[in-house]
Amino acid sequence: MHHPSEQTILVLATSFLDQPVTAHPKAGAARALLDAAAAGTTADAAGTVTVRYRCDRNPAAELTAAEIEGVTAIIADLERYPEELLRQVGPAGGGALRIICRYGVGTDSVDIAAATRAGVMVTNTPGCNSLPTAEWAVTTLLDVAGRRTVHHERAAAGNPKVGPSRLDITGKRLGVVGTGQIGRRVVELLSGFHLNVVAFDPYPNHEWAEAHGVRYVSLDELIDGSDFITLHAAHREQMIGEREVARFRPDTVLVNCARWVLVDNRAVYHAVREGRMYGYGVDETWTEVDLPLAGLNIATSPHVGSDTDAGKINMQLATARQIVQFLSGETPENLLNPETLQRR
Ligand SMILES: NC(=O)c1ccc[n+]([C@@H]2O[C@H](COP(=O)([O-])OP(=O)(O)OC[C@H]3O[C@@H](n4cnc5c(N)ncnc54)[C@H](O)[C@@H]3O)[C@@H](O)[C@H]2O)c1
Numbered sequence: 001m002h003h004p005s006e007q008t009i010l011v012l013a014t015s016f017l018d019q020p021v022t023a024h025p026k027a028g029a030a031r032a033l034l035d036a037a038a039a040g041t042t043a044d045a046a047g048t049v050t051v052r053y054r055c056d057r058n059p060a061a062e063l064t065a066a067e068i069e070g071v072t073a074i075i076a077d078l079e080r081y082p083e084e085l086l087r088q089v090g091p092a093g094g095g096a097l098r099i100i101c102r103y104g105v106g107t108d109s110v111d112i113a114a115a116t117r118a119g120v121m122v123t124n125t126p127g128c129n130s131l132p133t134a135e136w137a138v139t140t141l142l143d144v145a146g147r148r149t150v151h152h153e154r155a156a157a158g159n160p161k162v163g164p165s166r167l168d169i170t171g172k173r174l175g176v177v178g179t180g181q182i183g184r185r186v187v188e189l190l191s192g193f194h195l196n197v198v199a200f201d202p203y204p205n206h207e208w209a210e211a212h213g214v215r216y217v218s219l220d221e222l223i224d225g226s227d228f229i230t231l232h233a234a235h236r237e238q239m240i241g242e243r244e245v246a247r248f249r250p251d252t253v254l255v256n257c258a259r260w261v262l263v264d265n266r267a268v269y270h271a272v273r274e275g276r277m278y279g280y281g282v283d284e285t286w287t288e289v290d291l292p293l294a295g296l297n298i299a300t301s302p303h304v305g306s307d308t309d310a311g312k313i314n315m316q317l318a319t320a321r322q323i324v325q326f327l328s329g330e331t332p333e334n335l336l337n338p339e340t341l342q343r344r
Pocket of ligand 1: 104105106107126127129130133177178179180181182183200201202203232233234235257258259283303304305306307
């Protein structure tokens with residue numbers, strides 16, 4: 001049986017031990033924090049702490065209760081934590097798990113309501129990777145507007161250009177869906193292009209919008225009036241489906257560096273192929289095997305928005321810090337379900 005003075009920390013975040021490309025003053029600092037906890041030198045962390053690194057685990061594989069038996073805290077990648085699992089491994093079901101620290105801002109992989117019922121704390125790392133992800137969204141937008149993937153395919157195979165010219169950027173209209181940490185930075189990074197920016201967010205940030213000349217509109221108005229649309233909404237359901245795609249123009253560019261679920265990829269794929277929209281950029285691995293991308297202006301990437309030295313080091317530190325806070329009996333700084341504190 002789990003003994004409260006024996007704590008096992010399981011690190012599943014695949015990039016937790018990555019070495020930085022460029023020398024960084026905080027490289028390795030997160031691991032040092034966890035090592036100090038394990039060595040018993042962290043303030044107030046009572047008992048024995050063991051840290052297990054399983055950074056090679058594929059987050060797409062289903063996580064079983066057996067894999068995390070006896071584990072008190074997890075630094076989590078994108079593996080899923082559904083109700084059934086949480087019920088078994090949390091304190092309400094007699095299990096050891098007390099906290100899931102999501103390595104990232106998105107928490108759609110964790111059923112937070114079920115975690116709360118199971119008595120498991122859930123934290124995330126807001127803001128840690130917003131600049132790298134905003135940089136990646138901007139890069140993706142420029143690549144799609146420039147037809148870079150198609151040009152690369154042609155040129156790399158020794159062939160001349162095919163298809164339409166690339167799009168001008170400066171002075172176009174940009175529609176930003178979701179003006180949180182990432183959406184706002186995208187607008188700021190693109191400022192040199194003098195875009196006419198409209199935005200949609202159910203919780204508008206009027207002060208920021210005024211400072212940056214951004215006008216809030218409805219989602220329909222944004223779709224109808226934008227040349228470039230970039231998605232940064234923390235939303236868990238589809239926002240761009242057949243109906244929205246039908247309103248795009250042949251020069252519409254769509255970028256999705258938020259989550260796969262926001263877009264009906266099949267609808268977008270067919271629209272690009274038939275020239276009803278200009279191109280699509282998505283920061284997820286393309287899993288639609290029956291929809292081949294060759295020759296199409298669709299740029300994909302394997303969820304690398306936050307995959308920079310700064311992005312990773314910030315997420316490593318934020319998760320390790322919250323593990324230490326948890327071990328010391330403090331409230332983790334980004335606790336998403338404070339209701340669980342009553343049960344500690
Ligand atoms: N590709 C990557 O590697 C990567 C990295 C970090 C974050 N993300 C994703 O990017 C998204 C945004 O992250 P963030 O850090 O800016 O989050 P954030 O919480 O700071 O901002 C999200 C914004 O979305 C808004 N929103 C919620 N529902 C909406 C809706 N239906 N329509 C429009 N706006 C809506 C919220 O009001 C908020 O302003 C998240 O989904 C996150 O999972 C992806």
